[in-house]
Amino acid sequence: MTFLQVVNLTKRFDEQFAVRDVTLGVTRGTVLALLGPSGSGKTTTLRLLAGFERPDTGQVLVDGVDVTAETPVSRRFGMVFQHYALFPHLNVGENVGFGLSGRSPEARRARVAEVLALVDLAGFEARAVSELSGGQQQRVAVARALAPEPRVLLLDEPLSNLDPSLRERTRRELRAALDKAGVTTVFVTHEQDEAFALADRVAVLRDGRLEQEGTARELYDMPATLFVATFVGRASILRGTLIAADRARLAEGVEWPVRPSSNVRQGGPVNVVVRPEAVRFAPAGLPGVVTECRYTGARAFFQVEVAGGTVELEAPIDGARVGDPVFLTVSSAHAFPVEP
Amino acid sequence: MRGRPRGILLTLFLLWLVVYPLLMVVLDSVRGPSGWSLAQVAEFGRTPEEWQALWGSLWISMVSVVFAGAIGIPLAFVFERMEFPGRRILGALVALPAVLPPLVGVMAFLFLYGESGFLSRIVKGAFSLEDAPWRLAGAPAILLVHAYSMYVYFYLFTRAGLAKVDSSMIEAAQSLGASRSSTLFRVTLPLLGPQIIAAALLTFMTSLGSFSAPYIFGGGFRVMTTQIVSTKLNGNDAMAMVETVALAVVALVGLALFRWTSSERSVAAVGKGAPPARKLEQPVARWLAAVVGWAVAVVVLLPHATLILISFVPMRTWTTQLMPPVYTLGNYGALIREPERLRPLINSLWMAVVATVAALAVALWAGRAIVRRRVRLARVIDILTNVPWAVPGTVLAIALATTFSVNAPWAGRWVLVGTFFILPLAYLIRNIPLTAGPVIAGFRQLDPGLDEAAASLGASRWATLRRVTMPLLRPALLACGALAFATAVGDFVTSIVLYTFETRPISVEILSALRQNDIGIAAAFGVVLMLVSAGAMAVGTSR
Numbered sequence: 001m002t003f004l005q006v007v008n009l010t011k012r013f014d015e016q017f018a019v020r021d022v023t024l025g026v027t028r029g030t031v032l033a034l035l036g037p038s039g040s041g042k043t044t045t046l047r048l049l050a051g052f053e054r055p056d057t058g059q060v061l062v063d064g065v066d067v068t069a070e071t072p073v074s075r076r077f078g079m080v081f082q083h084y085a086l087f088p089h090l091n092v093g094e095n096v097g098f099g100l101s102g103r104s105p106e107a108r109r110a111r112v113a114e115v116l117a118l119v120d121l122a123g124f125e126a127r128a129v130s131e132l133s134g135g136q137q138q139r140v141a142v143a144r145a146l147a148p149e150p151r152v153l154l155l156d157e158p159l160s161n162l163d164p165s166l167r168e169r170t171r172r173e174l175r176a177a178l179d180k181a182g183v184t185t186v187f188v189t190h191e192q193d194e195a196f197a198l199a200d201r202v203a204v205l206r207d208g209r210l211e212q213e214g215t216a217r218e219l220y221d222m223p224a225t226l227f228v229a230t231f232v233g234r235a236s237i238l239r240g241t242l243i244a245a246d247r248a249r250l251a252e253g254v255e256w257p258v259r260p261s262s263n264v265r266q267g268g269p270v271n272v273v274v275r276p277e278a279v280r281f282a283p284a285g286l287p288g289v290v291t292e293c294r295y296t297g298a299r300a301f302f303q304v305e306v307a308g309g310t311v312e313l314e315a316p317i318d319g320a321r322v323g324d325p326v327f328l329t330v331s332s333a334h335a336f337p338v339e340p
Numbered sequence: 341m342r343g344r345p346r347g348i349l350l351t352l353f354l355l356w357l358v359v360y361p362l363l364m365v366v367l368d369s370v371r372g373p374s375g376w377s378l379a380q381v382a383e384f385g386r387t388p389e390e391w392q393a394l395w396g397s398l399w400i401s402m403v404s405v406v407f408a409g410a411i412g413i414p415l416a417f418v419f420e421r422m423e424f425p426g427r428r429i430l431g432a433l434v435a436l437p438a439v440l441p442p443l444v445g446v447m448a449f450l451f452l453y454g455e456s457g458f459l460s461r462i463v464k465g466a467f468s469l470e471d472a473p474w475r476l477a478g479a480p481a482i483l484l485v486h487a488y489s490m491y492v493y494f495y496l497f498t499r500a501g502l503a504k505v506d507s508s509m510i511e512a513a514q515s516l517g518a519s520r521s522s523t524l525f526r527v528t529l530p531l532l533g534p535q536i537i538a539a540a541l542l543t544f545m546t547s548l549g550s551f552s553a554p555y556i557f558g559g560g561f562r563v564m565t566t567q568i569v570s571t572k573l574n575g576n577d578a579m580a581m582v583e584t585v586a587l588a589v590v591a592l593v594g595l596a597l598f599r600w601t602s603s604e605r606s607v608a609a610v611g612k613g614a615p616p617a618r619k620l621e622q623p624v625a626r627w628l629a630a631v632v633g634w635a636v637a638v639v640v641l642l643p644h645a646t647l648i649l650i651s652f653v654p655m656r657t658w659t660t661q662l663m664p665p666v667y668t669l670g671n672y673g674a675l676i677r678e679p680e681r682l683r684p685l686i687n688s689l690w691m692a693v694v695a696t697v698a699a700l701a702v703a704l705w706a707g708r709a710i711v712r713r714r715v716r717l718a719r720v721i722d723i724l725t726n727v728p729w730a731v732p733g734t735v736l737a738i739a740l741a742t743t744f745s746v747n748a749p750w751a752g753r754w755v756l757v758g759t760f761f762i763l764p765l766a767y768l769i770r771n772i773p774l775t776a777g778p779v780i781a782g783f784r785q786l787d788p789g790l791d792e793a794a795a796s797l798g799a800s801r802w803a804t805l806r807r808v809t810m811p812l813l814r815p816a817l818l819a820c821g822a823l824a825f826a827t828a829v830g831d832f833v834t835s836i837v838l839y840t841f842e843t844r845p846i847s848v849e850i851l852s853a854l855r856q857n858d859i860g861i862a863a864a865f866g867v868v869l870m871l872v873s874a875g876a877m878a879v880g881t882s883r
Contacts, residue, residue, distance in 0.1 A: 071795070083787065098799070
């Protein structure tokens with residue numbers, strides 16, 4: 001059931017739309033990622049959820065109750081800030097216990113110990129915040145936000161401040177902590193990997209609008225727009241004409257199978273989006289010339305110039321050399337028509 | 341925008357506090373017994389004494405800047421750039437005139453260099469003179485006190501500036517073939533320009549508003565501050581208003597001139613940091629620097645030492661001897677035992693505490709409004725918090741005396757003159773620039789995310805202020821609070837105009853003790869003030 005709902009949320013700054021008519025729902029206990037490039041309105045959406053910004057129009061509902069008019073203080077949402085915003089004058093235990101002012105000292109201590117254990121930092125209460133590594137600070141920030149048992153947890157670019165080498169591990173730990181806490185979560189990221197690894201569902205934003213919302217698989221396999229297709233995963237785009245529900249004619253009369261879609265008018269122009277792993281070298285098909293070859297280990301990324309564009313594909317290293325004339329075919333599962 | 345009404349409330353409050361009284365003075369200066377009149381202004385223009393006083397204020401201030409700079413800047417170079425025995429402790433001692441409230445400093449000079457002061461007695465004894473060899477009076481006496489108490493501005497500002505001058509710039513100049521002296525004049529001093537101008541401005545404004553030195557030493561020499569107070573005491577209120585406006589205009593013109601000259605020279609020197617102090621290798625140079633350092637420290641500390649010594653001297657025991665013959669703790673006992681002596685001590689302390697707390701509260705309010713809420717009136721609020729700084733204390737005192745001697749609640753005027761409220765109010769207004777500047781700067785350095793983090797954890801606005809903002813601003817709050825407290829507790833210039841017998845502060849009591857020739861009691865009060873100020877400063881700079 002939908003626990004957190006966002007209905008027609010709109011926010012303008014100086015007549016410029018930051019968030020435009022966004023409607024979303026998050027099921028209780030699941031994790032939603034807001035994915036988009038910078039300036040897409042994802043952070044503004046998160047701040048509207050937290051109550052730090054007021055929407056011009058639209059509502060935020062928790063468990064069916066409108067909380068749009070409530071302040072951040074009364075909303076009882078936990079927030080993890082991009083730069084963590086740990087209080088530098090307080091130690092780890094005092095930071096985590098900050099939101100527990102209503103409880104008795106014993107209950108407070110117990111809860112602090114409990115959430116610190118949840119993020120794998122048991123016994124860190126007396127440490128100074130400045131003594132901690134980046135990853136540890138991030139986990140303290142998560143523990144602090146979880147301590148008062150928030151109704152919703154919000155995270156702003158939770159991993160962007162970490163070294164790339166630390167990110168994967170921290171990502172796993174964060175997901176484990178969220179699962180254990182069982183809290184409904186929304187987080188913001190501009191990295192598709194992070195969104196896919198941490199979230200149950202992903203909402204892709206662009207210029208303040210919601211482009212598509214779905215599971216990682218749905219976004220990858222059935223992108224609704226050209227933007228989603230290219231922003232989520234690697235993709236090449238070829239222009240052509242949709243001649244049947246499941247066939248597109250490309251340059252030089254070559255026909256490729258595409259996944260059937262109701263979004264594009266038959267007989268009209270179409271953009272065919274193909275994933276690198278869907279394209280293969282073949283004895284016949286779309287002709288082109290290899291212009292680049294990048295080794296990634298056992299396989300390589302090839303760039304092939306074809307009439308009307310460039311195609312990226314992944315193939316065994318010995319598939320072709322730079323300068324070779326080649327032919328390309330595609331598997332229909334990963335070629336989809338999108339309206340131009 | 342939600343921030344708007346809040347900004348308006350603070351703006352109105354500050355306008356009422358710092359601008360409204362000044363406006364009342366301006367209005368009163370062109371108002372006669374029967375409506376608007378320029379009669380007083382014309383009379384001011386016709387009277388040569390008034391012009392003498394105005395000119396006196398002006399030239400004393402300009403010469404004070406030159407003297408203070410000539411002492412402070414070289415001292416800063418010696419202590420920042422040369423390494424010699426005792427550098428650290430001497431470098432701190434040299435800033436000590438700053439803890440001497442103006443009237444106390446003047447009193448110490450009187451005891452030390454005055455007609456019957458120590459130096460005069462020594463000279464008299466050495467040459468068997470009948471009369472005192474000199475009189476400490478007039479412009480030279482005023483300049484001596486100004487140079488002593490204001491070189492500290494140049495010293496501290498220049499040292500701070502030197503510590504920020506990038507050593508790679510100096511190395512660059514030297515690699516281009518510049519000698520040490522040409523590096524000094526072509527690179528270092530120009531880089532210090534903003535600091536030196538800031539110190540000059542501070543010295544100029546402080547001298548212009550200086551009251552204690554001309555009041556005690558002036559004699560026939562006229563400056564505007566003392567002129568205003570004596571006109572006011574003579575009952576010629578209308579003329580006092582015109583004089584007050586004249587002094588305020590000179591202050592504002594001076595401020596504008598300094599702002600104008602310094603507006604184009606903001607030099608950012610960031611990089612490797614300052615070069616280390618040069619270790620003086622030659623033993624002669626080392627000893628010379630140390631001797632100069634120690635000599636300066638002794639001269640600087642003599643007034644303090646004199647004050648302490650005299651505070652142990654009972655009344656009428658020191659007549660013609662070179663040194664006082666009797667020392668007791670009687671004066672300090674009197675301060676505590678006699679209710680009439682204890683009263684001013686308690687008055688000064690509570691009024692300074694109230695004014696300081698209120699000034700810190702206003703500063704926090706302004707900081708939040710300007711930095712956090714980014715209200716539309718931020719610029720106006722920022723300027724208003726600085727206004728009292730540009731207004732000489734005498735001007736402010738007269739303005740408050742005028743505004744709050746009328747009961748017109750609808751116009752924001754109440755009769756406060758003669759009540760307990762007027763002096764803390766005056767101290768508060770004088771303290772606002774001292775607290776608002778550092779607190780606003782502190783707010784700018786705070787991560788706004790911390791406020792939001794506290795809010796997301798359920799902390800209310802007050803809880804966030806108490807649990808997050810104030811602890812993080814603690815160093816700034818302590819430092820500027822201490823400065824504000826020390827300024828208020830030693831205030832003389834506004835107190836002399838606004839006090840009543842019931843609310844008389846220490847400075848006024850010192851003056852009356854001096855008039856009764858009770859120098860021991862006056863000195864004991866001075867020592868207490870000095871210790872309270874020094875204690876506040878020590879707390880303020882502790883980390």
